[in-house]
Amino acid sequence: xxxxxxxxxxxxxxxxxxxxxxxxxxxxxxxxxxxxxxxxxxxxxxxxxxxxxxxxxxxxxxxxxxxxxxxxxxxxxxxxxxxxxxxxxxxxxxxxxxxxxxxxxxxxxxxxxxxxxxxxxxxxxxxxxxxxxxxxxxxxxxxxxxxxxxxxxxxxxxxxxxxxxxxxxxxxxxxxxxxxxxxxxxxxxxxxxxxxxxxxxxxxxxxxxxxxxxxxxxxxxxxxxxxxxxxxxxxxxxxxxxxxxxxxxxxxxxxxxxxxxxxxxxxxxxxxxxxxxxxxxxxxxxxxxxxxxxxxxxxxxxxxxxxxxxxxxxxxxxxxxxxxxxxxxxxxxxxxxxxxxxxxxxxxxxxxxxxxxxxxxxxxxxxxxxxxxxxxxxxxxxxxxxxxxxxxxxxxxxxxxxxxxxxxxxxxxxxxxxxxxxxxxxxxxxxxxxxxxxxxxxxxxxxxxxxxxxxxxxxxxxxxxxxxxxxxxxxxxxxxxxxxxxxxxxxxxxxxxxxxxxxxxxxxxxxxxxxxxxxxxxxxxxxxxxxxxxxxxxxx
Amino acid sequence: xxxxxxxxxxxxxxxxxxxxxxxxxxxxxxxxxxxxxxxxxxxxxxxxxxxxxxxxxxxxxxxxxxxxxxxxxxxxxxxxxxxxxxxxxxxxxxxxxxxxxxxxxxxxxxxxxxxxxxxxxxxxxxxxxxxxxxxxxxxxxxxxxxxxxxxxxxxxxxxxxxxxxxxxxxxxxxxxxxxxxxxxxxxxxxxx
Numbered sequence: 001x002x003x004x005x006x007x008x009x010x011x012x013x014x015x016x017x018x019x020x021x022x023x024x025x026x027x028x029x030x031x032x033x034x035x036x037x038x039x040x041x042x043x044x045x046x047x048x049x050x051x052x053x054x055x056x057x058x059x060x061x062x063x064x065x066x067x068x069x070x071x072x073x074x075x076x077x078x079x080x081x082x083x084x085x086x087x088x089x090x091x092x093x094x095x096x097x098x099x100x101x102x103x104x105x106x107x108x109x110x111x112x113x114x115x116x117x118x119x120x121x122x123x124x125x126x127x128x129x130x131x132x133x134x135x136x137x138x139x140x141x142x143x144x145x146x147x148x149x150x151x152x153x154x155x156x157x158x159x160x161x162x163x164x165x166x167x168x169x170x171x172x173x174x175x176x177x178x179x180x181x182x183x184x185x186x187x188x189x190x191x192x193x194x195x196x197x198x199x200x201x202x203x204x205x206x207x208x209x210x211x212x213x214x215x216x217x218x219x220x221x222x223x224x225x226x227x228x229x230x231x232x233x234x235x236x237x238x239x240x241x242x243x244x245x246x247x248x249x250x251x252x253x254x255x256x257x258x259x260x261x262x263x264x265x266x267x268x269x270x271x272x273x274x275x276x277x278x279x280x281x282x283x284x285x286x287x288x289x290x291x292x293x294x295x296x297x298x299x300x301x302x303x304x305x306x307x308x309x310x311x312x313x314x315x316x317x318x319x320x321x322x323x324x325x326x327x328x329x330x331x332x333x334x335x336x337x338x339x340x341x342x343x344x345x346x347x348x349x350x351x352x353x354x355x356x357x358x359x360x361x362x363x364x365x366x367x368x369x370x371x372x373x374x375x376x377x378x379x380x381x382x383x384x385x386x387x388x389x390x391x392x393x394x395x396x397x398x399x400x401x402x403x404x405x406x407x408x409x410x411x412x413x414x415x416x417x418x419x420x421x422x423x424x425x426x427x428x429x430x431x432x433x434x435x436x437x438x439x440x441x442x443x444x445x446x447x448x449x450x451x452x453x454x455x456x457x458x459x460x461x462x463x464x465x466x467x468x469x470x471x472x473x474x475x476x477x478x479x480x481x482x483x484x485x486x487x488x489x490x491x492x493x494x495x496x497x498x499x500x501x502x503x504x505x506x507x508x509x510x511x512x513x514x515x516x517x518x519x520x521x522x523x524x525x526x527x528x529x530x531x532x533x534x535x536x537x538x539x540x
Numbered sequence: 541x542x543x544x545x546x547x548x549x550x551x552x553x554x555x556x557x558x559x560x561x562x563x564x565x566x567x568x569x570x571x572x573x574x575x576x577x578x579x580x581x582x583x584x585x586x587x588x589x590x591x592x593x594x595x596x597x598x599x600x601x602x603x604x605x606x607x608x609x610x611x612x613x614x615x616x617x618x619x620x621x622x623x624x625x626x627x628x629x630x631x632x633x634x635x636x637x638x639x640x641x642x643x644x645x646x647x648x649x650x651x652x653x654x655x656x657x658x659x660x661x662x663x664x665x666x667x668x669x670x671x672x673x674x675x676x677x678x679x680x681x682x683x684x685x686x687x688x689x690x691x692x693x694x695x696x697x698x699x700x701x702x703x704x705x706x707x708x709x710x711x712x713x714x715x716x717x718x719x720x721x722x723x724x725x726x727x728x729x730x731x732x
C-alpha cells in the first residue's frame with residue numbers, strides 16, 4: 001500500500017497549484033488525474049473532428065454521463081454538461097485564458113441580496129476575507145504569464161484593428177472598456193521552455209503547442225514534477241475516500257485505468273479534493289454520509305451566467321475584418337457595476353461583464369451554426385450559399401456576457417440512482433434552473449451587448465443566447481463558510497468535521513462572480529496550500 | 541435546452557452531435573417487429589433485431605447527404621468530398637454507436653417512404669423527389685417510429701459538414717475540396 005504526505009485528486013486550476021506548493025514545502029505528493037497526459041507535439045494538431053467533436057477532453061456520454069433536469073419533478077437525461085475536462089491540466093489546457101480578478105463585492109453576495117430584498121436564494125457571503133485570496137493574484141498572474149494587465153509586466157497581445165472601433169463605441173455608450181487579461185505569454189520564457197503566442201488560427205478548444213497559454217501543465221505541474229516531490233498518476237480514477245476515524249480521512253481508493261482497472265488504496269496524511277465542483281461533490285457523496293456532515297454537499301450550485309450576442313461585419317464595409325490578430329481583446333463593464341439609473345430601473349446593483357471576440361474559426365462548427373441558426377434547419381443550396389458567404393465575405397463577432405448567477409434551492413448536484421458510469425458508479429445528476437434575478441441580469445447583458453455590436457456597425461446583430469450557463473465555470477457545491485449548516489468546507493478549506501480533507505476547486509467559492517473565475521480558483525488554492533503547509537506535520 | 545445553451549467546450553465544439561438531446565431522441569432498444577427491408581444496392585437480409593447493417597443503409601444515407609450539401613454551379617458538394625468513405629469510417633467508430641443506430645433507423649424509413657410513394661428506392665429518385673422527402677422530415681410532417689425526423693436530418697447534416705470541412709485524415713474533404721470552397725485555408729496543424 002503506497003503512502004504519501006499528501007494526495008491531490010485532480011490536476012486542474014484547483015489541484016496542480018496545491019500539489020506544487022506542498023511539494024515546495026518538502027511534502028511527498030501524489031497527484032491523481034483520471035484523464036491522460038498529452039504532449040506538446042500532440043497539441044500541434046488542429047483536427048477539429050477529433051479534438052472538439054469526439055470527446056477528446058470530456059468523457060463520452062455513452063460511458064461516463066452526467067444527467068440533467070430542470071427541476072426535481074423532471075426526468076434527468078444523459079448529458080456531458082458539467083464536465084470541465086478530463087485531461088492532465090484540466091480545463092486550463094484548452095481554455096480561452098480570460099484571467100480577470102474577482103471584485104470585493106462578488107464576495108458579499110449574501111449581504112447584497114439582503115440589501116436588495118431579493119428572496120428565494122441560498123447565497124452567503126464569503127467566509128474568507130477577500131484580501132486573503134486577492135493577495136495571491138499577483139503571484140498567480142506572474143506564474144501563468146498573464147498579458148494585457150494595465151501596468152503589468154507583460155505586453156498585451158497583438159490585437160485586431162476592430163479593437164479601436166470597440167473603444168470608440170464603448171466611449172460613446174458610456175461603458176468602461178479595457179484590455180482583457182489573458183493567460184497567454186507575449187514574451188518567451190526560455191527558462192520555463194515556453195514560447196510567446198504564435199497567433200495560430202484557432203486557440204481556445206485546443207492545446208497550445210507553444211506553451212504560451214498558461215496551462216497547469218506548463219506552470220505549477222511542470223514546476224512540481226521538476227522538484228522531484230510530485231508524482232503524477234494519470235488515468236487514475238478515485239472511486240471513494242476512506243476514513244480511519246470519524247474526523248480523519250485515511251486515504252483514497254484508486255482505479256488504475258492504465259493498468260487494466262486494477263484497484264488499490266493509497267494512504268496519505270492529507271487529502272486534497274480538486275475535481276471541479278460537480279465531480280468533487282460526486283466523490284464526496286459516493287464516499288458516504290460521513291463525508292457530508294451538514295448535508296450541504298452538492299447544494300448551492302452555480303454556473304456563471306452566459307449570454308451570446310452575434311454581429312456580422314461584411315468586408316465590403318469593413319475591409320479590415322479579414323486580416324490581423326485573432327484577438328479583439330476587449331472587455332466591457334469589468335467589475336459588473338451598473339450605472340445608477342440602470343441599477344434603479346433594473347432593481348439590480350450589479351450584473352456582469354461583456355467581452356468581444358471573433359466567432360471560433362473551427363470550420364465545421366461555423367457551418368453547423370449557420371445550419372441551425374434561428375432554430376430552423378438550413379440545407380441544400382441555401383446552406384451552401386450561406387457557408388460560402390460567411391467564410392469569404394466577412395466575419396462574425398461575438399459579444400459574450402458573463403453574469404452573476406445566484407444559488408438557490410432549485411440548483412444542486414446529487415447522485416443519479418438509475419444512471420451509472422462504465423465503472424458502475426452512480427452518475428452526477430444536475431438539477432438546474434435559473435433564479436428570476438438571473439433573467440434580469442441576462443437581459444441587461446444581452447441588450448447592452450446588442451448596443452455595442454450595433455454601435456460598432458454590425459449588420460444582422462442578434463442575441464443568440466438570451467440566457468444560458470457557462471457550464472465549465474461552476475461552483476458552490478462544497479462552498480466555504482463558518483458553519484456546517486450552510487456550507488461544506490471551513491474557511492481553511494477543510495471539510496467540516498474532518499481534520500485532513502481539503503477541497504480547493506471552484507466548488508468552494510460561494511458565488512459566481514461577475515467575471516470568469518479561474519484566476520480566483522488558483523489564488524484560493526494557493527491560500528489553502530499555505531494553510532496546509534502550516535498545519536501538516538511534514539514527514540522526514 | 542437549445543443546442544446553443546452552453547458555451548460548448550469551450551468554443552468551437554459540436555452542437556448537432558453533442559448532448560442528451562440526441563440520445564434522448566434515440567430509443568435505447570431497437571424497434572422490434574420491423575421486418576427486413578431491401579434497400580437499393582444493399583442486401584435483403586437484416587440483423588436479427590430487425591436493424592439493417594451499415595452496408596445496407598449506406599447508399600441511402602449517402603444519397604440524403606448529397607442533397608444536404610449538393611454539387612452544383614456554386615462548386616463541389618459532399619459527393620466530391622468523399623461522403624461515402626467518410627460515413628463508412630465515422631459510423632464504425634465505437635463512440636458513434638448511438639448516432640449510427642439512429643441513422644440506420646432513419647435510412648430504413650427514408651428508403652421505404654420512397655418505395656411506397658414512388659415505387660423506387662430513394663437513391664433512384666429525382667433530386668426534386670429526394671428533396672421533397674427530406675423537407676417533410678425537416679418540417680416534422682411525418683411521424684416515424686424509433687427516431688425524431690428533424691434530429692435525423694440534423695445528425696446527417698453534421699456528418700455531411702464533417703465530411704466536407706473536416707481533416708482529410710478522416711476520409712472526407714478529399715484533396716481539401718471543402719477547405720478550398722471556403723477560402724483555401726488549411727486548418728489542420730499537421731498539414732501546415
